[in-house]
Amino acid sequence: MFTDADAAVLYDLLNPWDPGHQPGDAYYNELITAADSVLDVGCGTGAMLAFARDHGHRGRLVGLDPDTAALDRARRHTGIEWVEGTAAGAAWTAEFELAIMTGHAFQSLISDDDLRASLAAVHTALRPGGRFAFETRHPQARAWEGWNRSDPADVVELTHPTGGPLRVWHEVDSVAGDLVTFHGTTARPDGTVLRTDHATLRFLDAAALDALLAEAGFEIDAHYGDWMRGPVTGASREIIVVARRP
Ligand SMILES: C[S@@+](CC[C@H](N)C(=O)[O-])C[C@H]1O[C@@H](n2cnc3c(N)ncnc32)[C@H](O)[C@@H]1O
The missing domain is CATH 3.40.50.150 (Vaccinia Virus protein VP39)
Incomplete structure (x- = not known):
């Protein structure tokens, strides 16, 4: 959990x-x-x-x-x-x-x-x-194009005080007009997913x-x-x- x-x-x-x-x-x-x-x-x-x-x-x-x-x-x-x-x-x-x-x-x-x-x-x-x-x-800067796990700058590895070593990244689900829908993934370093958070930004x-x-x-x-x-x-x-x- x-x-x-x-x-x-x-x-x-x-x-x-x-x-x-x-x-x-x-x-x-x-x-x-x-x-x-x-x-x-x-x-x-x-x-x-x-x-x-x-x-x-x-x-x-x-x-x-x-x-x-x-x-x-x-x-x-x-x-x-x-x-x-x-x-x-x-x-x-x-x-x-x-x-x-x-x-x-x-x-x-x-x-x-x-x-x-x-x-x-x-x-x-x-x-x-x-x-x-x-x-x-x-x-105009299209920041969402960097919310992508294939971009090394998007993938962060860190140690959480109770969750231990973690890897965090983002992926865009859709771009519709001025709305960008994406999700963030929190996982173990071996890729085991602990949590996925979805969001839409305007x-x-x-x-x-x-x-x-x-x-x-x-x-x-x-x-x-x-x-x-x-x-x-x-x-x-x-x-x-x-x-x-x-
Ligand atoms: C990325 S966080 C920024 C938090 C903080 N202001 C900071 O600079 O670290 C965005 C915050 O907006 C809040 N939020 C989302 N919808 C909101 C709304 N309709 N009214 C006020 N806050 C909202 C979220 O719960 C979240 O805490």
Whole structure:
């Protein structure tokens, strides 16, 4: 058995939050440090807010995620509000200076209806003047083409504290319009499969993003194409957005 709790531990092993070494983590950490109240939408195991608290953030920190096992892991960190739920179900009104979605959590919002409801709820949760910062993979970079076990960069071998030595890889099942459906496999090094996780992600372009954000009442402060705040170009792999509730 490789449980949901084991998978949450694996997530942190594969995705350590490290603003000292990861430019994307440093970018978000800077925004969080400057805000007195932060809502982390799709907080997962909570590493981003835990880092901020451990490094002196004294304001209100709230993490929201629908994944029970990830949130259980987040709850190891005290002094932060951990709330189980989806972005669309966020029920705060004008309480936050900053809302964030990291780790491409935004791409988990698949349907137009869910995107609209999620953006409306985040907008309502922000104070006037508050900002919503998130990133989404730029469709032009076709990141899904690297989610393939024949690409050595996709196959990770590591030792899990309770699961022992593991091999993890991805395979794409379908690409339909801007939706990419794929699965991740967690296996023993001999190939014995312990777990398969399926997911669909949406790859919106900047024009579609802007239209949805405007419809929800946001103004766009910035689009960046990289974590050093460079512009979005034909080579950008990310669309990094800062939107503001007027
Ligand atoms: C790849 S993880 C990113 C976690 C964390 N933000 C990070 O940077 O490590 C994506 C997260 O989005 C969450 N998620 C999926 N659908 C969501 C929704 N509708 N609303 C909020 N979060 C959602 C998942 O449960 C998962 O924890």
